[in-house]
Amino acid sequence: MKKDSVAKSKELTNDIKTILEKYELVNVNKHDFGVYQLSLNRPKVLNALNDELMRQLSDVITLLQNHDARCFVLTGSQKAFAAGGDISEMSGKSYAQVTEEQYVTSIWSKLEQRHIPIVAAVNGLALGGGCELAMLCDIIVAGYSATFGLPEAGLGIIPGAGGTQRLIRAVGKAKAMDVILSGKTLTAIEAERSGLISRVIDDDKVLAEALYIASNIAKRSKPVISMAKKVVDYAHESSLKNGMQYEQQNFYATFALEDQKEGMQAFLERRKPNWQDK
Structure with a gap:
């Protein structure tokens, strides 16, 4: 890796910093070349994705891509990129509620419409909604510890944020069926061999590699x-x-x-x- 090509940390401007302070569930760090690192911040629940976290992530991405962002790096913690959807939030919802709210769809569709690339830096668990969020990104870099899966069927539901559609396009029908129907998880090596992720690297180098990729993207037109x-x-x-x-x-x-x-x-x-x- 060429060290001079890696996006180094920079100070946010005061106006953007003030706006971003209200988004407590997404930590933002600015780097060279218009690269922004977005870190999911619900560590006590392994970054389980609830409505508020996804809303904040969508708002931050919209704000920054309309400012000076050229590429994003999305990451979680060493234990979990995101361990799944927030079951405590979902468990009490009815068919009528999820239909009326367009639950998941209304927020996630905004992320799909962005025009700025996202590089996912994945360590630890990327399960359920966490796996779907990683697949929503454009490039996935994962540590050897990373685990990918869609265990929703074991909870009495199916993937609802693109899992059934994106996984089959990445790994093919047979493997997608195995993951979705049986609950099989994929190691980082298996995920790379299947075409789900781009690169596998040592856990402690995942973020640096993702920033390196993002900086190369950001330096283009x-x-x-x-x-x-x-x-x-x-x-x-x-x-x-x-x-x-x-x-x-x-x-x-x-x-x-x-x-x-x-x-x-x-x-x-x-x-x-x-x-x-x-």
């Missing part, structure tokens, strides 16, 4: 990264034919960007590009 993310995401929802057409449209669109001209000219002149983000 912001609109180009946004377009690339959008096209890859679209591949999950379309046929190959439609996906190819969508890729072609966005590929052509990059030639309308000043950054395309700058990037290619910088390559020809053997220098680093000076992105204008337009």
